Amino acid sequence: MKKRKKYEGLQLRKARAGYLFISPFIIGFLVFMVKPLFQSLYMSFCEVELGAANFNPIWNGIANYKDAFLVDPEFNRLLVEEITRMMVYSLAIIVFSFFMALILNQEFHGRALVRAIFFLPVILSSGVIIGLESNNQLMANLANTIEQTTEGVSITAALEDILRTSGVGVRAFETVFDIIDHIYDVAIASGIQIIIFLSGLQTIPASMYEAADIEGCTKWESLWKITFPMISSLFLVNWIYTVVDFSMRSDNQVIEKIQKVMIEQLRYGPASAMSWVYFLLILAFIGITSLVISRGVYYYD
């Protein structure tokens, strides 16, 4: 009785209007998302035969999954590589964009210009362009030539050698060097994250810093005690955005593999199985990590 009363009169009209407003989404979701989603789930358990006018899936259990994991020579390797890369890079992107947002939040000349330049990659390195960028041989050749002509006098290389020979935590160093070598990739992937962090930083009232300053708090302390908790919820948003963005990039090797299997070899069943494995792994990864992060999120109000 109480529940019925909730939607009466204006309430009912509003509820109806609400449904009307979101009806495009509901229809689209049901037709273009739910149906293909279930169909592809079903197909991942089937051998799909393509006819001239129709296609008929034949049930063959988990053969496609077995095929993907046990028979296919690349899939396991690509999956592991791609997911480790995603973890390392997402972390690097978050740290980098937080750091950049802190710098860009300061007052200095030409701030607007720098901000515009940092946002430029969001526009220029999307879609097909990023896939082309990553295998640019000409640039690599040029870099090699320059390196040879300058006879390898570089501070980073020397530092790398020293740290490598020290023999402590070599694996960790390798990862860090790898990220430093790919700082370009990190920089171009963090445009939106920087802006989100910046907008968060600007909502922190200046009076907080002032109060902390008067109490004798150093800048370093106020960074950890004020800035960090105040924008901690944005870490969650940015983390999810980064991971999702990374998992859908067109230069992603797993996705390339799936597309190759599907479009070139026309093996729909195995392709669906592979994409489901990939999707579930990503979903689990996002779920677990955001659960961990959301425990540390501090809400001011």
Added chain:
Amino acid sequence: MTRSKEKPTEYNKKMGFWERNRLSGGYVLKRSATKCGISIARFILLFGLCFLILQPIFNKISVSFMTEADLYNPIVISIPEHFTTDNYKLAAELMSYSTAIVNSLVISLTIALLQVAVCLLVGYGFARFEFPLKKFWFACVILVILIPPQTIASSLHLHFKFFDILGIFKLTTGSTVNLRGNVLPYYLMSAGCMGLKNGLYIFMIRQFFRNIPVDLEEAAYVDGCGMLKTFTRIMLPQTKPIIMSCFLFAFVWQWTDGFYSKMFLGTTKLLSTGLARLVDSLGAYIQRMTGTLTTVSIAYSNCILATGTLMIIIPLIVLYLFAQKAFVESISTSGIKM
């Protein structure tokens, strides 16, 4: 010392830097030195990073004007010895630039308009109305953001290859309709909010509407304005910034998108798909010209690729120069929070 404490402002103005420094016991010098040091370090860091981001574009510009001989010349690095615009002509021919740019423009514009219009409705619905199962549907929006389109690609592929609405076509004509390589499915999907990153737009728009106070709408309801009229007359005029930014994002991402374009618009000549195929078509072109089976050198194909990429991004750079504020401010004003 005591006098300066009594009237500090008057003396500070007249005192020189070193005087003040002496009085403060070295504090002024220390502070300005750190300030100077920080700004120098910041300048170096930012200059380096900006150069890093812009360098590939500069590099492409210089490479695109080089002849093939210049590419192999170790002395030539950034300024071409033999200035030429042949690369542009060749890339334009290979991508059929004039048709492709018109197609891209038309498709990106219409798709972006459609997506923004639909997402605006949906976002408003989520922000302002209370209805049963609202949380469930919003979870679906989040799910749409999270599902990579590649997951459902294979079945969408088939879905449109044998397209049918509840078996109507099969009854009337005896066979299903093959909509693959047709533009129509993509418009249908965009109308159903399932286009490229549409979940994200819904999320952003909802966030934006939630930050607008409800009073104005309530006043409109009291004055007898209907739901739709309230939306078009009262809310729409306030949403210019978010419409602008969502439109720009939709336009730009559609312009460079390879995945949906390859899948649904395979036969239409677009800039993005043309660019993706550029190296292959260069090989075919050279084979046709020389009549022999030759492999194109990596340097030359990269040079043409750089030229093609430049030709794709030049319209976007122009757009960005004019609408830079709309891009950047939109994200900060939409106040993304969780």
